[in-house]
Amino acid sequence: MNLDILISGVGGQGSVLASRALALTAMERGLAVRTSEVIGMAQREGSVVSHVRIGEELYGAIIPDRRADFLLGLELAETARALNKLKPGGIVLTGTTTIVPATVQLGLSTYDREAITNYIKKQAGKVFFLDLEELSRRAGHARTGNVVILGALSTLPGLPFGSDQMLQAILRFVPGQFLELNRRAFETGRAAMEVA
């Protein structure tokens, strides 16, 4: 099997942890993995994407256009920006969270939430909108949206690993005092999909 997952967001939202955790889960299932992350200048509040590729015959770490099976978006406009990577009929899980960049305050660009939402609906085979801000607050910390969305992903069919394995992999990236918080965030994401 081959599975390509793209994670998009804004620098600082934790997309690197999300892609590493997914890759580790797959690796521990005996699958080959590649990831590619944005590290460096673009981290600072800029657009970031992480690529996760899982499978048997893997080459580069970058997912070609229209090949991603899943798109996990941590910020609404960044989800839209990454849609060219989603395969026809691919599945989108996206936060409804918006982070409005300074360029909008300064009138250099616009943030049309409604047009962006409609575009995501139109392009995706299936889309799940998640209020990541509210969900991560419920889990106990505003910065756990990355783990909430992985929890949500773990409820979907088509993954070569179970949700327990995913959670264990995530917790290996997390320092001791935040284990419980991240466990809650993951469960909150799972629970949100039961309602969605």
Next chain:
Amino acid sequence: MNLKLLMGNEAIAYGAVEAGVQVATGYPGTPSSEVLSTLARLALEKGFYVEWSINEKAALEVAAGASYAGARAIVTMKQVGLNVAADPLMTLAYIGIKGGLVLVVADDPGPHSSQNEQDTRIFARFAGLPVLDPATPAEAREMAKYAFELSEKLSLPVILRPTTRTCHACQDIELAEVTERPRPASGFEKSPNWVILPGLALRRHAWLNQQQEVARELLEESGFNRLINLEGEHEQAEAGVIACGVSYNYVREALNLSWLKIPVLKIGTPYPLPVRPVLDFLTRVKRVLVVEEQEPAVEDQVIALAWRNKMITGISGKNDRLVPREGELDTDKVKTILGKFLETASAVPEATAGAPELPLRPPVLCAGCPHRASFYAFKEAARGTDAIFSGDIGCYTLGVMAPLNAVDTCLCMGAGISIAAGLHRAEPNRRQVAFVGDSTFFHSGITGLINAVYNRANVTLVVLDNRTTAMTGHQPHPGVGRTATGEQGIPVDIARLVEACGVEFVREVDPYDLEASINAARAAMEYPGPAVVIMKRECIALSKKQKSYLIDHQLCTECGLCLEDPGCPAIGRPEGRPEITQNCYGCGICAQICPSNAIREGAR
């Protein structure tokens, strides 16, 4: 079994450890930095020495010294760092080495985090040094190990040149258990051959040129170059591809996606190009496409080889403009290139129809970043003048972004102060202010400052001292005193150093104190002669958030100053009126700017 998920840079570090590296040096630079930080993490346990050097030149020289004494040494840097290390490198190639010496020089086609797209493979050829070009993290680790052996066989430094897509890609890698400590160095043996003089240089130049052929022969046996999709010794093909480095991945995947099976010769050792496998390929394939990023480093050698051997094989690539010389390649681009080369109808990519306009999201200085406060203060002090702000390389280059617009020039590491001095010579009546980070100041800013003092340039130098090398992942530097492996060294005090350079106007200010900062900025800019202001405040990523601010809407007149002047990402208009978001770090600059005193401490 020790299976690990490793980033390419980590994989290179593990490869060096497996090779028994004894001395590791480097200067941080994206995308190379994690090689040395990984080595620093492993150093104490595995028993080898690691240092962040003051710059790439010092790093290479320290490594060269260690190698002279027989130690295996590794030096890490980004592509432009090699320019700084070029002076020792070009002659070290003549002198040669004793212990294996490997330079990891990370290239950044794109570029993602660099000021240019220079190709280290061309540099390697210029210096007469072998270069290895890994396609994956796993291969990068194998190459790192092999590079030490090759270096010792040739008595030459060897360059390992990963690109961003290998450095920052992760892969599942099976690691060997390294239990042995590195062997002790064999020791330096005195000989005139370590002392370069013109007579020796001429002899060694001839030796270096001979070594190119020795290297070529050794690389002909290398498994890093291999042929696929051309079975049997006599099989021929109409068309084939030669692919170098990460481009090999794109070629393989593009062929798979296009349901094509044509021969591919993978090149992992672009210089010196191995003759036999390439000649064999040219004999068996009628038309060849060379796919590589950046310069036609392999392609030009293939063309020369074909010419010398009177071959009529068609060779396509950059010279006939099928493959771009600028930017990165990827599977989609290579698919299109292959379509053109093979004259197959390449599927026209479906446009992502009806995409709405998306907000521009360039990287910006973090909320609470002390650099924002420093730029704001100097802009205030320079208000109404035609001062020029020369920038430098680091996070603070982002001061160029609106609304700060506080960087008028940026060229390379340490250039700001000397560019300002040059601008001053051409326009003596214009105020010149140069900004440099603390790590960049030590790297190469200080030479520009001494030059300005010596030649009495009327410039102001602002040292943005955030107590770290922030942009590349918070490496320590001489001003901090802590070494790469966490021991306390001797901190070099910037203010005392600047005074010792002969600067008579030196102030140290906390950028969070806006009034004091603006006053120091004014005084420095009015001072006739070189003046230095050190804006000292630790990077917010290293210190915990202290407090938050909020806007009192009873007092706020919605004038928009807090939004439009500093451009802090923690202030926005989520529901029309200005609000401070939870991203607030608590620097308090906006509170000091607000003309209505509407911003005060407190949680929203």
